[in-house]
Amino acid sequence: MASKDQKQGGGFFASIASSLSNFGNAMHKSVNGLLGYEGLEVINPEGTAEDAEEEAQRGRWRQEDRDSYWKMMQKYIGSDVTSMVTLPVLIFEPMTMLQKMAELMEYSTLLDKADECEDPYMRLVYATTWFITIYFPYQRPWKPFNPILGETYEMVNHGGITFISEQVSHHPPMSAGHAENEHFTYDVTSKLKTKFLGNSVDVYPVGRTRVTLKRDGVVLDLVPPPTKVNNLIFGRTWVDSPGEMILTNLTTGDKVVLYFQPCGWFGAGRYEVDGYVYNAAEEPKILMTGRWNESMSYQPCDMEGEPLPGTELKEVWRVADVPENDKFQYTYFAHKINSFDTAPRKLLASDSRLRPDRYTLEKGNLSKAGAEKSSLEERQRAEKRSREANGQQFIPRWFDLTDEITPTPWDDLEVYQYNGKYTAHRAAADSSNSIDEVDVRSIEFNPWQYGNSPVV
Template sequence: MGSKDQDLAASSGGGGGFFSSIAAGVRSWGTAVHKSVNGMVGYEGLEVINPDGGTEDAEAEAMRGRWKQEDRDSYWKMMSKYIGSDVTSLVTLPVIIFEPMTMLQKMAELMEYCELLDKADECEDPYMRLVYASIWAVSVYPAYQRMWKPFNPILGETYEMVNHQGITFIAEQVSHHPPMGVAHCENDHFTYDITSKLKTKFLGNSVEVYPVGRTRVTLKKSGVVLELIPPLTKVNNLIFGRTWVDSPGEMIMNNLTTGDKVVLYFQPCGWFGAGRYEVDGYVYSAAEEPKMMVTGKWNKFMSYQPCDQEGEPLPGTELKEIWRVAPTPPSDKYQYTYFAHKINSFDTAPKKLLPSDSRLRPDRYALEKGDMSKSGAHKSRLEEQQRAEKRTRDTKGEQFTPKWFNMTDEISPTPWGELEVYEYNGKYAKHRAAVDSSNVAEETDVSSIEFNPWQYSDSPSQ
């Protein structure tokens, strides 16, 4: 069999997916191999988690990874005092752990396989709509397994994207403490709206990331509104050992119009990697009856099959693959996909790019070009400018006001806390229509535009 056939066979009974989920649950007695480093003075309580379940002892595993020994030591001493804290914006982190992308751009990565939403909109079957839409939500997880941290956006920073599947995407950083980003995306088939506020819990050598946010998709043909509740993500071995990412738990997508829903379970990584990447679940009717089985591996492919009221495959049906992860560039430094490179590229930038756009950040751009020293210097300068803006705002008694989104009176409950909801105000569409219909020429060197998200024109630049 070819690799595709082998993967499908594994999903239907040979090594992954729904039919092996019970067996995986039995063999995954706990999460991956947890090892505490004992007998190392100054490292009491340090936990190293090996996803492969190797036989090497904890101290040997701890010495592996991207860090030099002296860097491990210094950052452990600096960070260990924050154990148990939310470190989302608590400390200044070195650029060595960053990738050349901001959180606003990371929000746009969910659009890589947005043709799945197009298919959901075109689909007449209400349960197949949820199959396509939920697998679209799963499709971003290969991007989440990268071992690098995106830059926190500057307050007022934006990100625009066009020239992909007919979409227009705009995101804006609307709060610095706590960090909050908002995005709106639209094409002929759907609208996508998200308010995102990350919350973290630092555990020493790992961090749990809680997606406090509200994501809604409206399919234009049927008019149905879908709401997504993703699982948490845990980044393991931040300082000691080989960094890796897991997202165990439930993903729920609710059809707010009909009451139908999807519940997908992301299996935790077990001993010797058992269960890692596996996703299994069902599309349910409003009456809580299973209608479709959804199964696969979030880093490779996802499939579906109609099922009966007991959740068993319907006779005469077969498991069908409807999404497979796209090929990636070989030996890419940041494990970027081709689409991730498009996100950073000016090829996906619209005419007359906003000067607040993430692509124009000098620290991000310097890191992309491989100049870590310059990136760090620019990052420090931008952070100081942001602090100076806050001092000016406080002195004037003013509040920051986003340009493209309005804060609503709605407070949305989430599994990890309440969320202040922002809504798209429509001004960006008018701005973009005016620019696109004008005689403004394309910038000859768009990268030469100075990054400017600042509220005050006299903000200090030194």
């Protein structure tokens, strides 16, 4: 949960503090006991030798790898390791952060329902649940690749959505994304801040996330909880996101405050999410409860946060079927966005799918993937030297840096705004009658603005 200082750091966070205090007891009284979630998973938060052995049997970490990595990483304890450390490819998954941003689109029909919904509080139930769905794939313990400056990811062919994301800054690493269909637009500027604690790392989602529902022009703003990656080096690696998620309707002042329970010994409380939809007067209207790896449900409540007589708990979302024993614990949708099935015609050469390190890791060749990763990072450094020597400044293609600085619980954030150019580019590419169609798999990855320019 956010600290007292964080809540007092800005007007928005101060304004919700009183509602959390007033309704916190009711939340735990009515919601936690409502379904009787008592499912326990045997998780030792500290990790054991047996856990480490099981990880080794999965073919990722060998004990000698862990020992060597631990010796290298000890000097960074207490530091932000977002971009200052070169990490071994064996802890990566074959996906970039730009692609991971697109995973949120799997259950986009929830936003379609929010746009169509007449009830302002149910609208927030649908929208908040949509944001919760991303935590199921976020439990994967492997790290996505940091995008190269200028790298992009495009997605079409899913729910009428057009999605574009771009790496807009290298130091600090920042990404921007935009998605749109007939019901909503989604805009995000993302910057991660980390704190390495030895055998764990805290990840703070410094970012601004906005959804606009098109029918009524309602604007929703998200503040997600932080994430903690446990047993990073020793023991079985697992991910938890304890704390508050706050979704605010900036148009009306209504909001949702959900609490993600921390994982205790033997897995007690892990995955559980409880909270309320509040009106602008901070009165609870609908309780929400569930598990972020399984399902979410809702029920109308009274002023004390208790379920209204004559109402029942209704399920609003349940996780889709997933492949069994998948090597990277990917969902079917994760495989889909990692393939060319969701790629548009005339794919940008800067697209993440084309990265040779990502592709090689997907094929299981860790040694070659590591070499490809090092090569890309060196080319990025060389491009920066050349650019600076010529007095050139990197300028993102699809997003513009604004003058807006937005506060978050963890740091101030420079905001990037979608400039609309990709929409025009995609329309032109899709309407082209050129017969010179190129097999996208043959395109060479090329995010560089200077020297060899990407083909667009």
